[in-house]
Amino acid sequence: MRPEASLSFADSFAPALLDPARSTPEVVTGPNGKAAGRRYDVYRNNVTVSLIDALAAVYPAVQRITGAEFFRAMARFHVRSNPPTSPLLFQYGREFPAFIEAYEHAQDMPWLADVARIERAWLDAYHAGDAAPLLPTRLSAIAPGRLADAVFIPHPAMRIVRSPFAAVTIFAANRDDAPVDRIDASRPEDALITRPEFDVAVRHLPAGGAVFAACLASGQPLGEAAATALDASPEFDIAANIAGLIEAGAFTSLACGDAS
Known part of the structure; x- marks a missing residue:
């Protein structure tokens, strides 16, 4: 089991990663105790981009249909509301089809969520x-x-x-x-x-x-x-x-x- 201090740091460090409106956690500091807001923002952006890239890898047909710009904007909203629960990136995005179904700007493509469900099933079959x-x-x-x-x-x-x-x-x-x-x-x-x-x-x-x-x-x-x-x-x-x-x-x- 990890020390309590590590758990406390992780609990403080992680929640703001996917929420750009939240300020840099107080536990995050640079050398000599200096503020590390910019460093944290770079890390936060890298995490978000990595998760968007993971969704693009799982749902290539959806991205081709919508175009990369639309897809990445939609995926960014999904990432902020659905953080990963597994360290395996291929497991990420199971909720994405349901998210697409409810996404305001995808309502003129009512079939898009089912295309995403087929893509998710394709990946699950691949790893079965x-x-x-x-x-x-x-x-x-x-x-x-x-x-x-x-x-x-x-x-x-x-x-x-x-x-x-x-x-x-x-x-x-x-x-x-x-x-x-x-x-x-x-x-x-x-x-x-x-x-x-x-x-x-x-x-x-x-x-x-x-x-x-x-x-x-x-x-x-x-x-x-x-x-x-x-x-x-x-x-x-x-x-x-x-x-x-x-x-x-x-x-x-x-x-x-x-x-x-």
């Missing part, structure tokens, strides 16, 4: 644990009469993001420097994020696919998940969705009595 994906032959080994009871175990990297906007298309169009064609943002799109091996993949789920995948990921048997998906989308294609999820590496194993 490793696991071998489920092989298609495992499903075919189950007797047809027992398929409805099959329970799928989700891959650690599996993520689902649902959006009433064309967030998947907008995300994909803005992850590199290629020209972006006109996009109808009003189309609802749901994303499946997986990383069956080394590369993260983002797929646009068909109608009912997100409901189906979420039900399976929560532990519902195949029959129940399919029924829920059909209730949500009568055009839901069970066979095509199962095949698509397995191909995407969304699951690692399944259980169905002695066929586990």
Whole structure:
């Protein structure tokens, strides 16, 4: 455990780092006890810039959409209201999509927060644990009469993001420097994020696919998940969705009595 004096210094030093309206803490002094306001301001600015840079690294599509100047101004407000809670910078910014959703100057881009949610899911999938994906032959080994009871175990990297906007298309169009064609943002799109091996993949789920995948990921048997998906989308294609999820590496194993 650190000495009490160290805790007292840290408690006094840190709170003003992200609040430029606060004065330099009294515990901060220069050589021979001289004032160190300028030094503290330089350090405070470096901390803020580092956190903004961390957000830009996590949300490159959002920054490309808004432009760097808009993004950094928005990120600065987020940094001041949401200090980091982990020493790992890639963990920072989980609240940023919700912040964007409420940010006054982003209201004319209502889909932007969901694009950010896909980017956050992409990074979380990238850092998720490793696991071998489920092989298609495992499903075919189950007797047809027992398929409805099959329970799928989700891959650690599996993520689902649902959006009433064309967030998947907008995300994909803005992850590199290629020209972006006109996009109808009003189309609802749901994303499946997986990383069956080394590369993260983002797929646009068909109608009912997100409901189906979420039900399976929560532990519902195949029959129940399919029924829920059909209730949500009568055009839901069970066979095509199962095949698509397995191909995407969304699951690692399944259980169905002695066929586990």
